[in-house]
């Protein structure tokens with residue numbers, strides 16, 4: 400790391416190696432059978448052909464009508480997810496830098512960027528170093544491909560202005576800093592658990608956070624410094640370890656960042672830049688010990704994707720590793736993203752003072768953790784129970 404103070408709580412046990420975005424399940428599910436990309440990928444990974452075709456078949460049912468999902472339900476998914484592609488164009492996430500450069504004290508500039516991000520809607524924002532190991536090695540999911548599976552379903556061609564990397568191109572992001580931002584999801588909607596309403600909320604926060612990331616990146620480029628936004632339709636970096644390095648929280652057993660106030664119920668975006676900024680330290684909230692004792696997400700995961708056992712070493716880091724294939728196949732079965740792990744986590748609670756007090760005890764009084772885990776089961780139940788859909792969705796006629 401770039402600083403001598405506190406260190407992140409993940410454990411580096413070997414040389415870090417960069418992740419190839421082509422290996423993500425979200426890239427693999429877009430591989431059209433017979434396309435040059437699919438043939439290139441599966442000639443290197445013949446063992447994945449069958450499972451990738453299953454993923455592709457299943458995941459494309461998410462947000463689509465059928466099996467109890469009506470066209471009205473599917474429209475909720477499309478309403479929030481589809482427009483995000485417009486924020487993913489290469490000259491929206493990145494772009495022209497102003498010819499004159501504003502010079503400012505890094506501490507002052509950091510305070511200004513944070514205040515702006517909060518004003519625009521971020522629930523938390525911190526600044527860390529950009530570890531080059533967290534930059535994807537190769538492009539796997541650009542928002543548009545000529546003659547290739549685009550972001551379904553409304554964008555079916557290549558915009559004239561498209562200049563982004565193609566599948567398989569190396570990714571280089573030389574920036575020194577990363578501004579990591581967390582956005583809370585509405586817990587009541589997420590607790591509906593794998594329904595069009597949890598999808599609606601997930602898409603709303605993805606879209607809103609993507610907009611704020613592009614706004615912050617545009618602001619910095621207008622100050623004369625390079626900056627690139629990273630959001631769900633155009634990532635160049637792994638946002639979870641970037642956010643951990645910036646001190647937004649810790650990596651939990653469920654694979655999400657656990658934030659001290661928002662728990663796992665959040666979405667992350669970041670902006671990488673060379674604008675000189677003051678770094679925030681990573682944090683130790685006691686999450687590693689808490690997750691060791693808790694396992695609530697693993698016991699409630701319907702697909703068995705969350706490990707109940709020990710951490711494993713992945714590309715040089717010892718951590719809990721979820722099985723993304725199991726998770727995605729379950730989403731396809733539901734036709735919705737599940738998010739049970741995000742809502743069931745004891746850290747995902749409304750921002751009331753009693754919950755904040757309990758979180759403080761969990762962070763600072765390690766012997767209390769087992770009791771708090773037990774108390775969470777007693778008060779909220781050990782098993783996931785879906786919340787009802789929102790009242791507005793139950794109106795059976797539109798009143799003017």
Ligand code: SF4
Nearest residue numbers: 700726737738739740
């Ligand atoms: S989203 Fe659902 S299926 Fe996927 S890891 Fe979380 S609980 Fe398991």
Ligand code: SF4
Nearest residue numbers: 651690693694696744
């Ligand atoms: S549910 Fe428990 S084990 Fe899972 S991420 Fe949250 S605290 Fe960790």
